Amino acid sequence: MALTVSQVARLAKISIRALHHYDELGLLCPSDRSEAGYRLYSQADLQKLQQVLFFKELGFPLEDIRRILGDPTFDLRTxxxxxxxxxxxxxxxxxxxxxxxxxxxxxxxxxxxxxxxxxxxxxxxxxxxxxxxxxxxxxxxxxxxxxxxxxxxxxxxxxxxxxxxxxxxxxxxxxxxxxxxxxxxxxxxxxxxxxxxxxxxxxxxxxxxxxxxxxxxxxxxxxxxxxxxxxxxxxxxxxxxxxxxxxxxxxxxxxxxxx
Amino acid sequence: MALTVSQVARLAKISIRALHHYDELGLLCPSDRSEAGYRLYSQADLQKLQQVLFFKELGFPLEDIRRILGDPTFDLRTxxxxxxxxxxxxxxxxxxxxxxxxxxxxxxxxxxxxxxxxxxxxxxxxxxxxxxxxxxxxxxxxxxxxxxxxxxxxxxxxxxxxxxxxxxxxxxxxxxxxxxxxxxxxxxxxxxxxxxxxxxxxxxxxxxxxxxxxxxxxxxxxxxxxxxxxxxxxxxxxxxxxxxxxxxxxxxxxxxxxx
DNA sequence: GTAGGGCCTCACGTCGCGTGAGGGTCAACC
DNA sequence: GGTTGACCCTCACGCGACGTGAGGCCCTAC
Missing domain, CATH: 1.10.490.50 (Antibiotic binding domain of TipA-like multidrug resistance regulators)
Structure with missing residues (x-):
């Protein structure tokens, strides 16, 4: 069920470059790679991407999103x-x-x-x-x-x-x-x-x-x-x-x- | 009645750097300079700045604003x-x-x-x-x-x-x-x-x-x-x-x- | 004369990517 | 099995609207 960059990009209607960018930032790293080095996204990765996009829609900078999704003690409510x-x-x-x-x-x-x-x-x-x-x-x-x-x-x-x-x-x-x-x-x-x-x-x-x-x-x-x-x-x-x-x-x- | 950068910046609540930037772009060049090279803004400059800020508030890119304020045939209405x-x-x-x-x-x-x-x-x-x-x-x-x-x-x-x-x-x-x-x-x-x-x-x-x-x-x-x-x-x-x-x-x- | 604040011009950093360049991978068709 | 064309990779520079020093001149005041 692993998806390639272009498939994920089409699903989420974002650019492939954006996915690369999120990978570079450590914001959303695909959980697997093919033998040829292709990025392979799991269902869990897609879920995380949804979270990323949600916070992005809200105007959070990517670095903050990384912290938000990484830190379990983050005060989401506030x-x-x-x-x-x-x-x-x-x-x-x-x-x-x-x-x-x-x-x-x-x-x-x-x-x-x-x-x-x-x-x-x-x-x-x-x-x-x-x-x-x-x-x-x-x-x-x-x-x-x-x-x-x-x-x-x-x-x-x-x-x-x-x-x-x-x-x-x-x-x-x-x-x-x-x-x-x-x-x-x-x-x-x-x-x-x-x-x-x-x-x-x-x-x-x-x-x-x-x-x-x-x-x-x-x-x-x-x-x-x-x-x-x-x-x-x-x-x-x-x-x-x-x-x-x-x-x-x-x-x-x-x-x-x-x- | 000529104003310096910092005075204009305070009035318009923008940064001095922004004024420099507008000058560089040819978007808002001060109409005068002191002997020492200080930028001196006239009242007319201030009016133009207001126009610039107005269009900026509306989300126009600076380059477009330059064209808008420069081209008398620009279709403002559209x-x-x-x-x-x-x-x-x-x-x-x-x-x-x-x-x-x-x-x-x-x-x-x-x-x-x-x-x-x-x-x-x-x-x-x-x-x-x-x-x-x-x-x-x-x-x-x-x-x-x-x-x-x-x-x-x-x-x-x-x-x-x-x-x-x-x-x-x-x-x-x-x-x-x-x-x-x-x-x-x-x-x-x-x-x-x-x-x-x-x-x-x-x-x-x-x-x-x-x-x-x-x-x-x-x-x-x-x-x-x-x-x-x-x-x-x-x-x-x-x-x-x-x-x-x-x-x-x-x-x-x-x-x-x-x- | 010197301290401080204000001004100048480079010029590089930022953010969220866009946009190639240069090259490997893969499935399909001839 | 060779080629085509779609897909993937990693650099790496560009953009827009400035922020942020660095290095240095100007000007007033003590």
């Missing part, structure tokens, strides 16, 4: 959570970009003869440099991410449980405010929002106020977030969004970057 | 439309990945002690190789994209108008079917769906049936698409989704890849 966070953030960013493109197209539709300079002046609501300013903070700071990854990778089940409880407690406290009819702009709500922001920064990675505001928007924009949060108390996601935004305002954050 | 398409597709892919991560996390939550092998067996609905199979067709075929880019880059206003009219006519014909109460699974609807698929392939890039089905899903999932389409006739986006899906079925497409 890694996946962080990856999920990154993915949703990337999705939000893409969304903003699509809006920006729409604005550009609208501008083109309106002006019959639009030159590029004029077009870019119409981009009042999408100033790339302004966007970039916190985009780097928000998505690009891989150093902070790596730092956080190093930290959280050391957390074990016990730690994670504590972290989760801390987060749940914050959500519960905010839900209680909502239940009591307290405004999302009240001092208590803002303090809890700020506590939540610091909580994220403490256990995951730096979350500046503008990003926290964006997170709140995500809570209501993404139905999966919203449903999960509203399980704690109906309407909590909206309450969180408003509280996070108000707190960001209080912390003197710049306007959220949206195209 | 480029933006294609980029929009790419962005929404990337967004859909990210969405699928987030679902996949959620599945992984769910699996982890349920089994108290899940080892990696077992986890990946639980990924019945997200078979990376199966996903990859058409992912390559769907997103990865940059050669086809480039080919299409080469073609469409030559279209001028006249051509584009014709292309738009052709697309509008197809949508209108489908809207008429909807108005007449014809089923989305009817032969007429399927034929029009197929015509639309070929239309996309003809003017933009290869759109296999499974991708077309995905596009239909996008039409209802993305509110901007949906609203625009429903402007032609309320409910048209849903009708299109069903017609595209039925046509994909008829064309013998594999199930749409969703995590």
């Amino acid at each position: 890694a996946l959570r962080m990856q999920r966070q990154l993915l949703t953030e990337r999705a939000a960013r893409l969304d903003a970009l699509v809006h920006a493109v729409d604005s550009a197209l609208d501008a083109l539709e309106k002006g019959t003869h639009v030159d590029k300079d004029a077009m870019f002046e119409a981009f009042g609501d999408f100033d790339p440099s302004k966007y970039e300013e916190e985009a780097k903070q928000r998505w690009g700071n891989t150093e902070a991410y790596k730092e956080s990854a190093r930290r959280t990778a050391r957390y074990k089940k016990e730690d994670w449980k504590r972290i989760k409880e801390e987060g749940d407690a914050l959500f519960q406290a905010l839900a209680d405010l909502l239940a009591a009819g307290t405004s999302a702009a009240s001092a208590e709500a803002l303090d809890l929002a700020e506590a939540h922001r610091r909580y994220l920064g403490k256990w995951f990675y730096a979350c500046p106020p503008a990003m926290h505001r964006g997170l709140g928007e995500l809570y209501v924009a993404d139905s999966r977030f919203m449903e999960n949060i509203d399980k704690v108390r109906p309407g909590l996601s909206l309450f969180l969004r408003d509280a996070f935004a108000a707190n960001a305002e209080r912390q003197g954050a710049a306007a959220a970057p949206r195209g | 480029a933006l439309r294609m980029q929009r398409q790419l962005l929404t597709e990337r967004a859909a892919r990210l969405d699928a990945l987030v679902h996949a991560v959620d599945s992984a996390l769910d699996a982890l939550e349920k089994g108290t002690h899940v080892d990696k092998d077992a986890m990946f067996e639980a990924f019945g609905d997200f078979d990376p190789s199966k996903y990859e199979e058409e992912a390559k067709q769907r997103w990865g075929n940059t050669e086809a994209y480039k080919e299409s880019a080469r073609r469409t880059a030559r279209y001028k206003k006249e051509d584009w108008k014709r292309i738009k009219e052709e697309g509008d006519a197809l949508f209108q014909a489908l809207a008429d079917l909807l108005a007449a109460g014809t089923s989305a699974a009817s032969a007429e609807a399927l034929d029009l769906a197929e015509a639309h698929r070929r239309y996309l392939g003809k003017w933009f890039y290869a759109c296999p049936p499974a991708m077309h089905r995905g596009l239909g899903e996008l039409y209802v999932a993305d509110s901007r698409f949906m609203e625009n389409i429903d402007k032609v006739r309320p409910g048209l986006s849903l009708f299109l989704r069903d017609a595209f899906a039925a046509n994909a079925e008829r064309q013998g497409a594999a199930a749409a890849p969703r995590g």
